[in-house]
Amino acid sequence: MLKFRMDELRYARNISFAPIGKKGQEKLCASTAAVIGLGAVGTPAAAYLARAGVNIILIDHDIVEKSNLQRQILYTEKDALGAVPKAEAAKMALESANPDINIDAYAEELTSRNMGELLGRADIVIDATDNLETRFRLNDWCVKNGKAWVFSAAIGDKGMSATMVPGSSCLRCFMPKAGAGMLPTCESEGIMGPAAGIAGAIGASEAIKYITGAGKPNTQLLHFRLLDMSFELIKINKDKACKTCGKREFEFLEGKGRVSARVCADAFQINYKGGIDIGLAEKRARKIPECRVLLASRTVLAVDMLGARVTLFGSGKAIVKNCATEAKAKNIAAKLVSA
Ligand SMILES: [Zn+2]
Numbered sequence: 001m002l003k004f005r006m007d008e009l010r011y012a013r014n015i016s017f018a019p020i021g022k023k024g025q026e027k028l029c030a031s032t033a034a035v036i037g038l039g040a041v042g043t044p045a046a047a048y049l050a051r052a053g054v055n056i057i058l059i060d061h062d063i064v065e066k067s068n069l070q071r072q073i074l075y076t077e078k079d080a081l082g083a084v085p086k087a088e089a090a091k092m093a094l095e096s097a098n099p100d101i102n103i104d105a106y107a108e109e110l111t112s113r114n115m116g117e118l119l120g121r122a123d124i125v126i127d128a129t130d131n132l133e134t135r136f137r138l139n140d141w142c143v144k145n146g147k148a149w150v151f152s153a154a155i156g157d158k159g160m161s162a163t164m165v166p167g168s169s170c171l172r173c174f175m176p177k178a179g180a181g182m183l184p185t186c187e188s189e190g191i192m193g194p195a196a197g198i199a200g201a202i203g204a205s206e207a208i209k210y211i212t213g214a215g216k217p218n219t220q221l222l223h224f225r226l227l228d229m230s231f232e233l234i235k236i237n238k239d240k241a242c243k244t245c246g247k248r249e250f251e252f253l254e255g256k257g258r259v260s261a262r263v264c265a266d267a268f269q270i271n272y273k274g275g276i277d278i279g280l281a282e283k284r285a286r287k288i289p290e291c292r293v294l295l296a297s298r299t300v301l302a303v304d305m306l307g308a309r310v311t312l313f314g315s316g317k318a319i320v321k322n323c324a325t326e327a328k329a330k331n332i333a334a335k336l337v338s339a
Contacts, residue, residue, distance in 0.1 A: 004029035005100045024212030029053040031211045034122035038086040040071040040196030042128030048204035050094040055102040060086040061109050061300040071193030085295045107297045109313045112253050115141045125149040126203045139171040140253035143245050152203040157192050157226040159199035163206045163217040169238040170245040267321040268329035275316040281336040
């Protein structure tokens with residue numbers, strides 16, 4: 001059990017809600033939730049959990065941008081102007097809402113290698129990422145380690161949520177394969193802020209239920225659309241032939257599973273086979289006068305350079321945004337990475 005400070009006045013409304021009560025509140029204060037992806041779904045999820053007294057692990061490798069402010073509720077105009085890493089900006093916002101909890105923030109890429117280190121302490125994981133590869137990897141890791149997690153996603157006016165607990169069906173029971181462009185991105189499709197807010201709030205509510213034992217986890221797939229106000233629960237059957245929870249083959253964790261990434265019109269992805277030495281790339285970046293380093297962690301380097309936003313990942317991926325041609329993107333990345 002974690003040591004915690006329980007201010008009964010702060011949590012009075014949780015305590016007077018009978019299914020949670022004082023016992024449930026003690027469990028919340030002694031628990032930790034990890035939120036992966038601090039965008040439109042992750043920020044409301046983290047906000048509700050932090051305010052409920054849950055200790056938080058925040059993971060996101062991105063930087064706050066102006067176009068995030070329409071829906072990513074922990075950030076301010078100042079964060080966007082200062083290009084503050086989301087993990088850092090979110091930590092500051094949550095600390096000011098509840099100084100009694102522990103908040104660990106990692107501006108890291110979640111990989112098979114660091115998953116155990118970053119998620120090991122969490123009692124439950126909220127997936128609020130926008131890419132399938134991370135989701136499949138997370139599903140593998142959670143099934144392998146018997147960890148509960150909540151799948152949550154939103155796009156346009158639509159949202160989805162499902163909770164996976166040890167022994168229940170898993171993500172691959174209903175999504176056996178991840179195809180190219182299966183999930184459109186909000187850059188291409190747009191999104192209503194409240195759709196993501198609902199998905200995030202449901203994620204937080206599932207975590208609160210799981211931690212306190214109030215109610216039952218939603219092991220079905222919730223799908224909602226706001227324009228016609230439809231909320232639907234689709235039953236997920238546990239698939240005995242499921243590669244992950246049936247056969248216990250963790251191919252995404254082992255790096256064998258692949259998902260094709262969809263990159264937007266003005267962004268290019270370059271892959272470096274042997275990975276990228278982030279420390280070396282950072283040294284190079286700091287020597288280039290027209291290069292501004294925005295984020296430098298163990299696994300991620302983000303810079304503004306020659307009008308483009310370049311994000312490099314230790315696993316070998318480079319994303320160059322605001323760039324007109326692939327040749328130009330490659331050229332810019334090559335200043336930081338040797339192929
Ligand atoms: Zn499964």
